[in-house]
Amino acid sequence: MNKQINAMYFSATGTTKKVVTSIANQLSLNAGKDAQIKIFDFTLPAFRREPITFTKEDVVIVGVPVYAGRVPNILLKYLHTVTGNGALAIAVVLYGNRNYDDALIELTDILVSNGFKVVAAGAFIGEHSFSKILAQNRPDEKDMTIVKDFADQIYRKITNNSKFEDLLVNGNRPYKSYYTPKNKNNEPVDIRKVTPRTNTDCIKCKLCVNVCPMGSIDNEDPSKIIGICIKCCACIKKCPTNAKYFADEDYLWHKQELEINFSPRREPEIFI
Incomplete structure (x- = not known):
């Protein structure tokens, strides 16, 4: 070839x-x-x-x-x-x-x-x-x-x-239209504006700043989201201290629903 x-x-x-x-x-x-x-x-x-x-x-x-x-x-x-x-x-x-x-x-x-x-x-x-x-x-x-x-x-x-x-x-x-998550009442919800939070374990290493594919994490204060979040979760999965997390109720319900309903390989x- x-x-x-x-x-x-x-x-x-x-x-x-x-x-x-x-x-x-x-x-x-x-x-x-x-x-x-x-x-x-x-x-x-x-x-x-x-x-x-x-x-x-x-x-x-x-x-x-x-x-x-x-x-x-x-x-x-x-x-x-x-x-x-x-x-x-x-x-x-x-x-x-x-x-x-x-x-x-x-x-x-x-x-x-x-x-x-x-x-x-x-x-x-x-x-x-x-x-x-x-x-x-x-x-x-x-x-x-x-x-x-x-x-x-x-x-x-x-x-x-x-x-x-x-x-x-x-x-x-x-x-097809984009897949729409639902809340615990089986009603469609919009989680596009949901952003991760940062707890006190953050050591300000700024790894999250460097891996965000949207450039949406503030370089001076990594706890601040200054642009859109696409929920790729790179900041969460790559954080060395597990300081990043989501707390939104609808997001967490959707996450749980996915883990339960789509677990078969x-x-x-x-x-x-």
Whole structure:
């Protein structure tokens, strides 16, 4: 496979990164020792300020998390600045064991509209951003075996074909509305403006400031939220003293509901 391999992802807590880079690494191993991988990590806001252009000499693995069953709306503007020019693409979404709904077909459509030829796609499971027990420690060893096999199938497809038919993936057009959480009375609630709190265990190390993908945590006072919070929970999961937490009643009820209702293990789905 005489193409440049590129791994491109948004990954606040590392699950999407793990899958995308593993696909890239396996493609590189199959391609031989001279194959190099370029990394495009657009998790932090500074990287999303400049458009990126690929060519037909590129293979690009593009990965995003699933938010409420869709591609995160805060990424849509940036994703539409990424130009394919005939590059081959692998669309990857990571979801927290509930459902990926229309996220994969939406990402595939975005890539196609930007001039990519999507040759494969996959929906994988990662530990839910809200929780430390829902899909705990996933993607796990079983998942990563599937990831490796997926990459091997992609390599064979690319090396054995010069033309590719349009890829069919699960999903709806038009896309479903974003998944709406409900409160304990089974009424729809809006938790978009809910933000994490900070307790007295905070040591002001500012790790949370540096990992927030929206740049929304104040550098001078990390207890202050100065922008939107997308509930990626990077600040909570990466805090060395467990000083960050959510206290909103509706958010906590929704978190509990997810952990109870969607605990049975979901398995990856691949399309190639």
